[in-house]
Amino acid sequence: MPINTINSSExxxxxxxxxxxxxIDFFAAWxxxxxxxxxxxxxxxxxxPGVDFWKLDIDDHPDVSKEIDIKSxxxxxxxxxxxxxxxxxxxxxxxxxxxxxTAKKATA
Amino acid sequence: MSVIKEGETIPEGTFKYVPWSDALEDNLVCxxxxxxxxxxxxxxxxxxxxxxxxxxxxxxxxxxxxxxxxYEEFKAKGVDVIAVLAANxxxxxxxxxxxxxxxxxxxxxxxxxxxxxxxxxxxKDLTANGLGIRTNRYASILEDNVVxxxxxETAPGVSVSGADxxxxxx
Numbered sequence: 089m090p091i092n093t094i095n096s097s098e099x100x101x102x103x104x105x106x107x108x109x110x111x112i113d114f115f116a117a118w119x120x121x122x123x124x125x126x127x128x129x130x131x132x133x134x135x136x137p138g139v140d141f142w143k144l145d146i147d148d149h150p151d152v153s154k155e156i157d158i159k160s161x162x163x164x165x166x167x168x169x170x171x172x173x174x175x176x177x178x179x180x181x182x183x184x185x186x187x188x189x190t191a192k193k194a195t196a
Numbered sequence: 197m198s199v200i201k202e203g204e205t206i207p208e209g210t211f212k213y214v215p216w217s218d219a220l221e222d223n224l225v226c227x228x229x230x231x232x233x234x235x236x237x238x239x240x241x242x243x244x245x246x247x248x249x250x251x252x253x254x255x256x257x258x259x260x261x262x263x264x265x266x267y268e269e270f271k272a273k274g275v276d277v278i279a280v281l282a283a284n285x286x287x288x289x290x291x292x293x294x295x296x297x298x299x300x301x302x303x304x305x306x307x308x309x310x311x312x313x314x315x316x317x318x319x320k321d322l323t324a325n326g327l328g329i330r331t332n333r334y335a336s337i338l339e340d341n342v343v344x345x346x347x348x349e350t351a352p353g354v355s356v357s358g359a360d361x362x363x364x365x366x
C-alpha cells in the first residue's frame with residue numbers, strides 16, 4: 089500500500105485503534121536520518137500485507153508527538169488496538185525490518 | 197543594560213535545547229529541540245557558563261572542557277545543573293555537546309539572539325569578528341535564581357569565568 093500521511097490527531101487515534109497492526113513513521117522534514125531511512129520503510133512495507141503503514145510529521149502535529157513522547161527522530165512504532173507494541177529509533181534499517189516482521193506476524 | 201550583580205534575581209528566560217538521550221550517541225537519530233524555562237531552576241544550585249560561540253577556539257578548547265573534566269567536583273559542591281550557553285541555535289549546541297562528550301552532564305542551551313544575556317547586560321556585538329550578536333564570556337552561580345557569583349571576562353582568555361574560579365566560589 090502507498091504510505092499516506094496522518095493529517096490530524098483524530099485520524100491518528102482512529103488508525104491506531106483500527107484493530108489492524110499499524111506501523112507509523114514519526115518524522116520531521118529537517119531530519120536527515122528520517123530521509124535516509126524512509127526508502128527502507130517503503131521497501132519493507134511492500135512485504136507486509138495486512139499491516140497498515142502511515143507517516144506523521146511531528147512539526148505538523150506536536151500534540152500527537154507530545155502524547156506519544158517522541159524524543160528523537162525517526163521513531164517507528166508498531167501499534168495494535170491503541171497500544172504501542174514495539175518501537176525502533178533512528179536510521180536502523182535492520183531494526184526496522186525486524187519491527188515490521190513482528191507486525192506482519194500479528195496479522196496471522 | 198548594566199551587568200547583573202550578585203544578590204539580584206535573574207530575569208526569566210526560556211532556552212531551546214536538545215535533551216541528551218543515548219540514541220543520540222551514534223548520530224543515527226535527530227534530537228528534537230525542547231524549551232527549558234529558568235523557572236525550572238528555582239530552588240536549585242545552577243552553574244551557567246556562557247561562551248561567544250560553539251566550536252570557536254577558546255570556547256572549544258579552553259573554556260568548556262574543564263567544566264566537564266571537573267564535573268564530579270561541581271557535583272560534590274551541591275551543583276544541581278551545569279549549563280553551557282551560547283547564541284547558537286539548539287541544533288548547533290546539540291552537535292557541539294556531542295562533540296565535547298557532554299552527554300547528560302552539562303546541558304547546552306541556545307540563548308536565541310543572546311536575548312536573555314542582553315537582559316542581564318551580557319550580550320556582545322561580535323559582528324566585526326563575523327559572529328553577529330553573541331553572549332559574552334561569563335560564568336555565574338545561581339541559587340534559587342539569585343546570582344551568587346558572576347565572573348565576566350574583560351580580556352581574551354579564561355580566568356574569572358573558568359571552572360577553577362567557579363569552583364572556588366562555590
